[in-house]
Amino acid sequence: MAYSDKVVDHYENPRNVGTLDKGSSEVGTGLVGAPECGDVMRLQIRVNPETQVIEDAKFKTFGCGSAIASSSLATEWVKGKTVSEALTISNTEIVKELALPPVKIHCSVLAEDAIRAAIGDWKKKNNVAEGAEAPAAAVAAH
Amino acid sequence: MSDVSSANYFALFSLPRHLHVDLPALEKAFYAQSRRLHPDRFAAKPVEEQERALRASSDLNDAYRTLKDPIGRTQYLLTLEGVEMEEQSRAATDAARASGGQKKQVVPPELLEEVFELNMQLQEMRAAKQMGEEEPDLRADLERARVEFAGKMEQTQTKLESLWTRWDAAEDADDDAGRQAVKTSMVELLNRRSYLRNLLRDVNDALQS
Numbered sequence: 291m292a293y294s295d296k297v298v299d300h301y302e303n304p305r306n307v308g309t310l311d312k313g314s315s316e317v318g319t320g321l322v323g324a325p326e327c328g329d330v331m332r333l334q335i336r337v338n339p340e341t342q343v344i345e346d347a348k349f350k351t352f353g354c355g356s357a358i359a360s361s362s363l364a365t366e367w368v369k370g371k372t373v374s375e376a377l378t379i380s381n382t383e384i385v386k387e388l389a390l391p392p393v394k395i396h397c398s399v400l401a402e403d404a405i406r407a408a409i410g411d412w413k414k415k416n417n418v419a420e421g422a423e424a425p426a427a428a429v430a431a432h
Numbered sequence: 433m434s435d436v437s438s439a440n441y442f443a444l445f446s447l448p449r450h451l452h453v454d455l456p457a458l459e460k461a462f463y464a465q466s467r468r469l470h471p472d473r474f475a476a477k478p479v480e481e482q483e484r485a486l487r488a489s490s491d492l493n494d495a496y497r498t499l500k501d502p503i504g505r506t507q508y509l510l511t512l513e514g515v516e517m518e519e520q521s522r523a524a525t526d527a528a529r530a531s532g533g534q535k536k537q538v539v540p541p542e543l544l545e546e547v548f549e550l551n552m553q554l555q556e557m558r559a560a561k562q563m564g565e566e567e568p569d570l571r572a573d574l575e576r577a578r579v580e581f582a583g584k585m586e587q588t589q590t591k592l593e594s595l596w597t598r599w600d601a602a603e604d605a606d607d608d609a610g611r612q613a614v615k616t617s618m619v620e621l622l623n624r625r626s627y628l629r630n631l632l633r634d635v636n637d638a639l640q641s
Binding site: 321323325326327350352380381399403 | 525528529539541543544545547548551552555622623624626627629630631
């Protein structure tokens with residue numbers, strides 16, 4: 291199966307590979323997996339406590355090219371977004387951007403799961419109730 | 433649902449829906465049915481009938497192969513029971529999206545941590561190897577990892593067989609709560625197993641290259 295150019299680009303030049311300080315209260319860590327293919331993905335975000343803007347994001351993924359590309363793209367997309375904006379990113383947008391074939395859709399699902407898991411971890415650390423983050427519309431004037 | 437049960441692989445061989453399978457009985461039933469569907473017996477029959485026999489024969493082969501294989505039949509039974517491993521994951525994502533919350537992972541977090549750490553170690557070992565470093569400990573580390581993963585794989589086999597026993601008992605007692613509990617444990621175990629299998633494959637690759 292041929293990968294799309296965008297997948298190859300993210301695979302060969304992955305953006306934001308690395309680690310953020312797991313112990314920091316500003317950092318949220320999401321670790322998710324897709325047992326069907328044995329992939330594991332860790333996505334971390336650093337959130338500005340004042341603005342709730344995601345200022346940095348890092349990932350480390352063990353998996354196929356599509357899983358790596360999906361998580362690489364996810365880190366690019368969450369950066370600069372507020373927490374609530376990032377929660378609106380869906381796997382279908384990732385599928386579209388990377389032109390993933392049906393058999394690789396679960397990779398994009400994994401990336402969406404990872405974003406949610408990282409945000410969930412950050413919320414837990416900062417005692418932000420689920421759904422109680424600053425509403426997207428109020429923070430971001432589109 | 434008599435149409436479904438009559439089409440299922442267990443019924444095809446007149447076997448109970450058990451996970452401990454009487455393999456000699458399965459083999460015997462398979463050969464008996466194969467003879468019945470042998471192309472020679474249809475040579476004089478109309479083409480449609482020949483084709484139907486051929487299709488039935490091919491289904492029979494699939495059924496036999498699936499039930500003979502321990503993992504294959506466990507997965508097959510879970511499918512029969514309406515458990516779709518990928519579907520389950522997707523449904524959990526949808527639920528998380530709807531509630532705005534976190535997804536309930538189908539894999540226990542401890543296992544993900546473990547798999548992640550093992551992958552990190554493996555990558556370090558491979559990187560060191562690629563740099564041409566003559567790490568004397570490197571190969572020993574990989575060998576240790578291989579033994580460790582292989583040991584864990586064996587444990588999953590033992591665990592799986594004990595789950596089969598629980599399943600068979602629940603099936604015989606028509607104990608639905610029991611069946612549900614075993615199903616959940618089996619899904620978890622198969623997920624764990626597929627991670628371990630991949631890790632083992634990667635370690636073996638690293639040792640060979």
